[in-house]
Amino acid sequence: MQRYSRAAIFLHWAIAALLAFQIAVGWALEDLGSHGFVLYQWHKSVGMLILALTLARIAVRYWKPRPAKLEGGWQGALASGVHVGLYAFMLGAPLSGWALVSTAKVKVPTLLFGVLPLPHLPLPAASHALAENGHGLLAWIGIALFLLHVAGALRHHVLMRDGLIWRMIPGRSPVLLVGLPALIAVGFLAGRAILPAPQAAAPAPAPVALEADNAVEAESNVAQAANVAAPAGNAAANASEGVTEEPAGPPPAWTVQPGGRIGFSVGNDGDMISGNFAKWTAAIVMDPDHPDSADIKVTIDMASASVGDAYKDGMLPGDEFFGVAAHPTATFTAKGAEATGPNSYRARGTLTLKGVSKPQSIRFTLSGKDANRKVSGSATIARAPFGVGNGDSSNGLAPQVAVTFAFTAKRK
Ligand code: HEM
Numbered sequence: 001m002q003r004y005s006r007a008a009i010f011l012h013w014a015i016a017a018l019l020a021f022q023i024a025v026g027w028a029l030e031d032l033g034s035h036g037f038v039l040y041q042w043h044k045s046v047g048m049l050i051l052a053l054t055l056a057r058i059a060v061r062y063w064k065p066r067p068a069k070l071e072g073g074w075q076g077a078l079a080s081g082v083h084v085g086l087y088a089f090m091l092g093a094p095l096s097g098w099a100l101v102s103t104a105k106v107k108v109p110t111l112l113f114g115v116l117p118l119p120h121l122p123l124p125a126a127s128h129a130l131a132e133n134g135h136g137l138l139a140w141i142g143i144a145l146f147l148l149h150v151a152g153a154l155r156h157h158v159l160m161r162d163g164l165i166w167r168m169i170p171g172r173s174p175v176l177l178v179g180l181p182a183l184i185a186v187g188f189l190a191g192r193a194i195l196p197a198p199q200a201a202a203p204a205p206a207p208v209a210l211e212a213d214n215a216v217e218a219e220s221n222v223a224q225a226a227n228v229a230a231p232a233g234n235a236a237a238n239a240s241e242g243v244t245e246e247p248a249g250p251p252p253a254w255t256v257q258p259g260g261r262i263g264f265s266v267g268n269d270g271d272m273i274s275g276n277f278a279k280w281t282a283a284i285v286m287d288p289d290h291p292d293s294a295d296i297k298v299t300i301d302m303a304s305a306s307v308g309d310a311y312k313d314g315m316l317p318g319d320e321f322f323g324v325a326a327h328p329t330a331t332f333t334a335k336g337a338e339a340t341g342p343n344s345y346r347a348r349g350t351l352t353l354k355g356v357s358k359p360q361s362i363r364f365t366l367s368g369k370d371a372n373r374k375v376s377g378s379a380t381i382a383r384a385p386f387g388v389g390n391g392d393s394s395n396g397l398a399p400q401v402a403v404t405f406a407f408t409a410k411r412k
């Protein structure tokens, strides 16, 4: 049986797998906020690669001999019609994508694969809606044509057993017969795999933190504050939701300036014990206008804790409190934050302390503008789940520890 040329077979399966990748990434783009900047660049790069490969494939089609048609009649005509449709999809999807990017209000530069600048097409801005709607619709038309195409291939292979499928598989290899179509699934899954973890997966605050009365109070105060601020918060949320345009850049990273402070205080038999951690670092990525894309990691050197009393300071690193020998650092990580009012935010993340990881939320406000921001905030931490203060000398300690922080951050 005559086969397609190696070049045609390679291009057939490479393009199929890349198209599946494109659709998986494309469907997620609009929900990503500023976190999506890198993915947009990937989507545009792979899309333009598909355009180039499709042009090469059309060239190969005329340059290398193709196997003769196996079937005439309406079935043959349908197969050819679907092929023409698939070529139109392979050209139309990237061209409509290029057009929609070229006519967007905010013209975001594209660097294909980080190296090759993609010029904007000279198209009227009025064609944006058409390009955008067409781009989304073409994906569905492509999927429909693909299903017809696969149904046709299966009909030949399973019902007619005429060996047609081997024309697109090198060497009549049964492994490739499964492996090459499976590349389409691999492309789709790869597209899903490079998406950032969904924000909704952020853990809810620890239920145990709500057991103590003062924690309930603290949480409801926050809830109230959030309600009072709701109109402004909603306005901000709506404003950022309305913007489905491509983000103009990745969310900025910030460097914590020297002089910041992380302090803690806890009631002790009607008294208050307060201290701070002298050594800590924070890696912060956050666009204040798109807090959902935030990526925060704070690492605290637990041996640097002091309450300003030599005797108590001597106890802190021990197993009853921080167990520093086994767990020298505590970390707080959060992917994403939410606006609770103008300049106020809440981040639900994970606190790892003394080897135990629990959901923990922190609240903070930003002041200042542009590249210099002052950050201050607080968290209420239930110490029992982390085993902090688990001995006799802790009997008078309140179950909740208030943590406060304040520092200046400079945009990198
Ligand atoms: C080559 C094949 C391509 C496929 C199969 C594809 C597929 C898709 C899909 C399914 C979406 C989601 C549409 C929606 O849900 O409304 C999308 C969105 C998008 N695509 Fe593509 N795409 C391709 C190429 C391109 C290219 C080459 C560019 C730009 C140079 C591009 C730019 C975009 C943009 C900016 C969006 C965001 C959605 C919007 O603003 O409407 N795409 N793509």
Ligand code: HEM
Binding pocket: 012, 015, 016, 019, 061, 066, 067, 070, 079, 083, 084, 086, 087, 089, 090, 146, 149, 150, 153, 164, 165, 166, 167, 168, 181, 184
């Ligand atoms: C499991 C998936 C697929 C299978 C089993 C498959 C199989 C085949 C086979 C056996 C042929 C040769 C038909 C013949 O000799 O008459 C073919 C041709 C073709 N396929 Fe696919 N295909 C698949 C996916 C795709 C995808 C995703 C696309 C593009 C979006 C595509 C586009 C085409 C085109 C345009 C042709 C016509 C080639 C030409 O003669 O110019 N296929 N396919």
